Amino acid sequence: MTRVQNPVHINDYSTVEPDLMLLVRRDDFYVSDRPSSSDVLLLVEVSDTTLQYDRNVKFPIYANAGIVEVWIADLQSMQLKIFSQPSSDYLTT
Numbered sequence: 001m002t003r004v005q006n007p008v009h010i011n012d013y014s015t016v017e018p019d020l021m022l023l024v025r026r027d028d029f030y031v032s033d034r035p036s037s038s039d040v041l042l043l044v045e046v047s048d049t050t051l052q053y054d055r056n057v058k059f060p061i062y063a064n065a066g067i068v069e070v071w072i073a074d075l076q077s078m079q080l081k082i083f084s085q086p087s088s089d090y091l092t093t
Helices: 051-064
Strands: 002-004 020-023 040-047 069-074 079-084
Touching: 040 051, 051 069
Parallel strands: 040 069
Antiparallel strands: 002 020, 020 040, 069 079
16 A cells, blocks of 8 residues: 555654655555554655755654665655665665
8 A cells, every 4th residue: 555745653752754655555544543654664755855854864763663665766866775674774775
C-alpha cells in the first residue's frame, strides 16, 4: 500500500511526513489510525532544495525509529540514493 505526503507516527514526540511511503497492507487501509514506523517498508524523499535537511535531520529520525530502507531522489544531481540497514544512520548502496 502506498501513501503520498501523509504523516507517519515515529514515537510519542515525532510525526514526520515523507514524500512517499510503502506500507504493510492493513485491512482498514489505515483509516482508524495513522501508520507507525513498524508499518513502513520503504520511505522515499524527493529532494530538490531540501537534500541537506532530509539527510541531516529526517534520516537520523528514520534510522532511530528502525525504518529499514529510505530512498532519496536527488533532483539536483538526478540520482536515486538508497539507504538501508539503519543503526544510528544508514549505509549507502
